[in-house]
Amino acid sequence: KAGVTQTPRYLIKTRGQQVTLSCSPISGHRSVSWYQQTPGQGLQFLFEYFSETQRNKGNFPGRFSGRQFSNSRSEMNVSTLELGDSALYLCASSQADRAGYTFGSGTRLTVV
């Protein structure tokens, strides 16, 4: 059974640009969540999607957005990148509420 797949693994972007990250969940998992991991703030919840609907949202500015497709694949977008957006972005999928997540390897975003 394939795990959670995130692409790309690494990205370098310039301030002011925008970026799109992709996540393919485990087959059959309908809930997909995104987290930002930084040394200073740790793991912070961005948003969760279930059946193409955003069900939960964390405390991030509107520059951070996401969506989920009918096949449960998800994308997150960050517009007008800032240096502070440099982080490891993790995607996770779950089979059911409160069942625990399976995480992907993450996308390492560096903003210069």
Added chain:
Amino acid sequence: AQRVTQPEKLLSVFKGAPVELKCNYSYSGSPELFWYVQYSRQRLQLLLRHISRESIKGFTADLNKGETSFHLKKPFAQEEDSAMYYCALSANGNKLVFGAGTILRVKS
């Protein structure tokens, strides 16, 4: 507000010694608690869930609602247990609130 506190940034023990990684939480509802582990250069992975009351790799964790704690324990540490451990609370569906994490170093 939901909050998870892991008071130790680093816990260093000798091989064969008992391990206890502390986790305290703040949540007004009925919590679902997890321990996740991240070994060096590997992805974050679920270690155990409180609701399943299982033992994984010799680790156990008991939910103490009176003390709002969910400490992770292992009677005899092994070198391969060295990793970053995160305690997490599930709130509002599938949103996970993580603690800051504790690095466990098992010395030979």
